[in-house]
Structure formats: C-alpha cells, structure tokens
Amino acid sequence: MNLFRLLPSIDKLLGRMAEDPELRGLPRALLRDLANDFLDVVREEIRAGTAGADDLDEARLLPRALAFVRVRSKPRFRRVLNATGVVIHTNLGRSNLPDSAVEAVARAARDYSNLEFDLSTGKRGSRYSHVEELLCRITGAEAALVVNNNASAVLLTLQTLARDREAIVSRGELVEIGGSFRIPDVMARSGARLVEVGATNRTHPRDYENAITGETGLLLKVHASNFRIVGFSKEVSLEELVGIGRAHSIPVMEDLGSGNFVDFTALGIPLDEPTVQRRVAAGADVVTFSGDKVLGGPQAGLIVGRREYVDRIKRNPVSRAMRIDKMTLAALEAVLRLYLEPERALREIPTLAMITAGADELKNKARSLRRRLSRDLAGRARLSLKPGSSRVGGGSFPECDLPTTLVAVEPQAPVTAEALREALLATEPPLVGRVEDDAFLLDPRTLRRDEFPLAGSSLDQALESLGAAKES
Incomplete structure (x- = not known):
C-alpha cells in the first residue's frame, strides 16, 4: 500500500501540464479531470500488481501522464x-465545401448579418430569400425552400400536401436509406395514408389510375438512388406520372434523394442520374433532394417546384422546426453561386472535382x-x-x-x-x-x-x- 504514497499530487501534475505547449489554453477543470483519470489508471495498475516503485518514479510517470492527457484532451470531433x-x-462528413463556402461560413459565424433583415426596406425579411432566387434560376422551378436535411424535406412536403389523405407510390420505390430511414415510416409520421401499387419489379400507369380515389392527395415517385432493380422490371416514368396527375388534378412529388445539377454523361462519365433541372422540366410539382451529397454543399434538404405547392409548404408551422441556420445558409449560397458557372463549379466544388x-x-x-x-x-x-x-x-x-x-x-x-x-x-x-x-x-x-x-x-x-x- 506504500506505493500509493509515491503518486504525485494533483497540483504537481497540473503544474507540469501548464508548462506543456500542447495543453495551454485548455480549461483547467478539464485538465484536472483528465489528471485524476490518469491517477485512477495508475492506482488500478498498483492494485493489479503491474506497477512497481520504478514505474512510479516521476521521471517515468510524468511524461506518461502528459501523453495520456494530450490524447484524451483532443476534441471528439476531429479532422480525418x-x-x-x-x-x-x-x-466521414460527406461532401467537403469549396473554399468560397468555407469563407462564407466563417463570416456568418464571426459577424452579424442580414439573416432575417431586408436591407432594402429596413424591416424583417426571410432567411430563405437569400437562396430561393438562385435555386429557381439553376433548376427552372417557380419557388424553392430549404430545410435542414432531405428527410425533413420529404416529411414536410408529405405532411403539407397529403396529411389525412392518400399518397400513392410504387411498391418498388418504398426504399430504405442509411439510418433505417424508410419511406413508409416517414409517410406514417407525416399523416399521409400510404397506398402501394404495382409489384416490386414492375409497375404500370394503370396501377396508379386504378388506385386513385376521391381521397388521393398526392402521387409520389421515389428515385432509387442507392440501389437498382434490373432484369424483368418496369417503372412508370415521371412524365407518365405527371400526365396522370394533371388528368386528375393531383400534385406529383419526386424525392430524388441525392439530387444533382450536373449531367455527368455529357462529360463522358457513366453516371446516368436525372438532374433536378430535368425533373422540374418534366413537370414534377415538387422535387426534394439533398444539399450535402452530389450537390457538394452543406447538409440541407432542398424543395423546389410550382409556387402554389411550395408556398403551402412554407406556411406549414412545422417548417420552423426544420429551418437551416445562418452558417448552412451562407455555405449553400456560396455553393449555388458556383453553379451559375458550370465549368467553375466542376473545378472548385471538391465533390465534383473528385x-x-x-x-x-x-x-x-x-x-x-x-x-x-x-x-x-x-x-x-x-x-x-x-x-x-x-x-x-x-x-x-x-x-x-x-x-x-x-x-x-x-x-x-x-x-x-x-x-x-x-x-x-x-x-x-x-x-x-x-x-x-x-x-x-x-x-x-x-x-x-x-x-x-x-x-x-x-x-x-x-x-x-x-x-x-x-x-x-
């Protein structure tokens, strides 16, 4: 038991840590906790008989204590x-931001901004106005809204357009993505009543037509962005679904998941994914997609489409619980501005460049x-x-x-x-x-x-x- 008396005092350890350049600036309370954690480790070694008097000599113990605290004091969220x-x-954090977006985030974090202040009138403004015009210009949509991620975008849109009503979707499009995010579960939370049509591998236009009732509020298409059904298969194209929706005055929504603005096949790269622009042009009333995947921006859920539907989504009180903060907004605006010059976007947005x-x-x-x-x-x-x-x-x-x-x-x-x-x-x-x-x-x-x-x-x-x- 005399070995315990050889342990240095907590004050001596803290004094040595204060002299270490790597530990300067750390809160003293954190250093004290880590020093106590180290002493607890050594005490367990003494009890187990794995530490002797030589191991407790200050010349050996103090460097070990410093190494222990250096490792434990590193931020949990770190560069990799x-x-x-x-x-x-x-x-590993999905997409890296371009330099212009990183600089915009730093400014937004450091300085006051016109987040919800209209500089032309001096009155309260909307945070979404900073990026809505850019999104409409790039995609060809009439209106746009940004929320905190695509799951929120899907949930909010479904709740707004199909709550307590039927939403018809192909059985082959009831996808699950990472984190057990399943379309049927999201639909249930939104209050929409799921109506499955077709088979897993084949769905026809008549399947939608036969399922439409007076309770139908939405026709939903979900892009299979993380899997493929091949072989004896058939899906209803967005254009066909839009035709059905127009004939019955029912809005058509498409969840693209990982949406993108670049036609990679035109660059000779065999990545044949529909662009958001093509889906808007095909007549989708609402398109939802992520901002932090192929788009190369910050985590966000983007909603674009016809004004009458996007305005309804904006008025949903739940949208406030899903809104983006000023740093996300700053990053997204910077990334969208790069897309105004496609060649520059390919060069400066890290995701696209890679x-x-x-x-x-x-x-x-x-x-x-x-x-x-x-x-x-x-x-x-x-x-x-x-x-x-x-x-x-x-x-x-x-x-x-x-x-x-x-x-x-x-x-x-x-x-x-x-x-x-x-x-x-x-x-x-x-x-x-x-x-x-x-x-x-x-x-x-x-x-x-x-x-x-x-x-x-x-x-x-x-x-x-x-x-x-x-x-x-």
Missing part, C-alpha cells in the same frame, strides 16, 4: 484523412504520393501502385465504379495491414483507407496533394507505434 476513395463518405478526376490525373497523383511516402517511411513498408476503383458514395450511383490508381502499403512482417489500419485510427490526424490482399490501400482521388505530407506523417506514427509495441 480520407484515403478510401469514397467521395461522399457518409461516416468525381470527375481523370485516370491520368489520378495516376500522376498516385506516383507523387508513393514518392512522398517512400521518403517518410524509409523502407519500413513496401510501396507499389495498382489499378483499382473509387465510389461516389452517399447512396449515389450504386452501380458505378470510377477507375483509379491505388498506392498499396505493405508493412514489414510481423506487422499486418490490418494492424496498420487500426493503428492509423490513433494517429494525428487519423488516416482512413481500406485493406485488400494484405495491403493497406490509399486512393488519391479523395486525398488532396496538400494532404500527402499528413498521410506520410500518419503512416510514420502508426509504424513507429507498431514497432514500439513489437519491441515491448
């Missing part, structure tokens, strides 16, 4: 290097990355290039692989690629890639060139830690 090749990685990166460009990036890593790793791993594929991600373009060149890192035995992958999660910054054929793979599609030194540093840290663990 994405080397997976998945452009819109749902778990999706459209060419094979030669990626091969050159891979070669540069391998050269950088060969210097940083100094022979501790075998580096090679291999052909591979990237994915768009975010539930978009599920059937499309984008060709790329991968950098394969094969650590020296007995270190395995899987052990390297796990060690990279604890580096600063963490580096996320994938493991195939006993190699850790980095895809340059989702790594910027200015991140190559950071990737090298993270790999160096991981191999160093694995080497130290092997020696101990």
